[in-house]
Structure formats: C-alpha cells, structure tokens
Amino acid sequence: MTRKLQNIINKISPAFAIAAILLLWQLLSAGGIIPKFMLPSPSEVVEAFIGDFTLLMAHARTTLAEAFLGLTCGILLGFFVAVLMDRFLIAYKAIYPVLIITQTVPTVAIAPLLVLWLGYGILPKITLIIITSFFPITIGLLDGFRAADKDALNLLRAMGASKFQSFLHIKLPGAIPHFFSSLRISVSYSIIGAVVAEWLGGFSGLGVYMTRVRKSYSYDKMFAVIFFISFISLLLMFGVTMLQKAVTPWDREEKPDNILRGNLKYNKRKR
Numbered sequence: 001m002t003r004k005l006q007n008i009i010n011k012i013s014p015a016f017a018i019a020a021i022l023l024l025w026q027l028l029s030a031g032g033i034i035p036k037f038m039l040p041s042p043s044e045v046v047e048a049f050i051g052d053f054t055l056l057m058a059h060a061r062t063t064l065a066e067a068f069l070g071l072t073c074g075i076l077l078g079f080f081v082a083v084l085m086d087r088f089l090i091a092y093k094a095i096y097p098v099l100i101i102t103q104t105v106p107t108v109a110i111a112p113l114l115v116l117w118l119g120y121g122i123l124p125k126i127t128l129i130i131i132t133s134f135f136p137i138t139i140g141l142l143d144g145f146r147a148a149d150k151d152a153l154n155l156l157r158a159m160g161a162s163k164f165q166s167f168l169h170i171k172l173p174g175a176i177p178h179f180f181s182s183l184r185i186s187v188s189y190s191i192i193g194a195v196v197a198e199w200l201g202g203f204s205g206l207g208v209y210m211t212r213v214r215k216s217y218s219y220d221k222m223f224a225v226i227f228f229i230s231f232i233s234l235l236l237m238f239g240v241t242m243l244q245k246a247v248t249p250w251d252r253e254e255k256p257d258n259i260l261r262g263n264l265k266y267n268k269r270k271r
Helices: 002-030 042-051 053-087 089-104 107-118 123-146 150-158 163-199 206-215 219-247 256-270
Strands: none
Touching (some): 002 042, 042 053, 042 219, 053 089, 053 163, 053 206, 053 219, 089 123, 107 123, 107 163, 123 163, 163 206, 163 219
8 A cells, every 4th residue: 555655656746846836936927026028927828828829730740740851861860870880890980980079069050051051941950850860869779789699699690690680680679679768869859950940040840930939029939839849859759658668568677666576575485
C-alpha cells in the first residue's frame, strides 16, 4: 500500500509543481507586482492562444512539414555517415572532427547565410534542420554499432558470414535503442531549427508568427507560441518513445521496484 501511494505521489508531483508555478505566476501578474507588458498572466496567454488558434495551426503545419522533411533527410544522412565511419577507419578519422566542428557553430549564425545563399523558400530551413538533427543520429548509431557483441560477431565470422550479414543481424538490431535515444533529441532539434530559420526569413511558420507578434509587442501571443512549440516538441518526443516500445518490445528495462522485490524474495529464501 505504501509503495502504491509513493508511486502515485511520484506521478502527480510534476503536475503539482507546474500548477504551483502557474498559480504563483498568475498571482504576481494579477497583483501588479510584475507589469503585464513584461510578463502577461497565464490566463492572458491562454486567451491569446485560443484567439489565434486557427492562425497558429496554419503556421504549425508549415513548421511541422519543414521539420519532417529536414528530419527525414537528417536521419538518412546520419545513417549513411555512421555506417561509413563504422566500416572504414579512415572515414572515421576524417569525418568525426568535421562533425564536431559543425556543432560548435551557432545555428543563429548559420541561418542568415543559408537564407542569403538559398533564398526565402523552404530549402534553407530544411538545410538548417539537417545540420542540427543529423549529428545526434550519427553519433548514436555509431555508438550502437561499436557496442555490438564481439562474441556474436566472432561467431558469425567463424560460421562464414560476410561483413554485411554481421552488420544486418548483429550491429543493426543492437543499434536500434541508440537510434531512438538520438531520435528523441533530433526531433526537438528539428522543431527548434525550423523556428530559428523562419525567424530570419519566410512567409509562414511559427517562427514567422513569433517575429510578427514580437514586432507588435503582443507578448501574450509570444508566450502562447513559445508554450505551443514546447508542447509540440514534447508530444513528438513522446511519440518517438511509443514508437520505440512498439518496434523494440525486447528492449524493456526492468523496473527498480521489480528488482527490489526480487532481492527481497531472494533474501527471504536464503534465510
């Protein structure tokens, strides 16, 4: 009973923390302690979201389309580069430093150049999303390939399996959990990359919407779109987690509670 109560408390405690922050925010704004032009109240943010719901959905479709295309290209590029680096040592030594360098340059600095080179269409946005999203995929897959069971690889090699067969049956299945862990990061990066690219040029998208409401000093709408972007990112990350559970049913980690119960039962039997 105590354990069940503890589990319930652990599940609802984040909701209570968020509710407490929102309540304090509302009280500070309603009491005039913080000026509304600096920090609009949560109720005003919700009203702004409801008032511009149709417009936000239209802009969100553009951002999600850009994120999906860029993420798909980033996954394909990351997979290709990871396989290449795993297969050839010279490719690893040549490409890995370049990958690190690409992540040290701020995306805000790259975005204006991409707009200058590629125009105001969808191409610079997709390019920026690819740059920001393929790195986690590449590193995650590469770590997964290198973490393959050496004994299993030696066994297949002794049985006459080719390198492609060893990759297909040992390395690739073993790298799937690493891939999904990286995909959760890349999904959030793809949304952020799309919004950053839309800040600097575009005709529609949540980044364009943010630029317009900022110039009109509509900070309630600014907070509304910020929370909306965060919600989309969290929803996509949750979707990746559900997809991982469906694709890899064998990769279920044992819960700490089950481990504790097993240890208690073992100790009782030992006594």
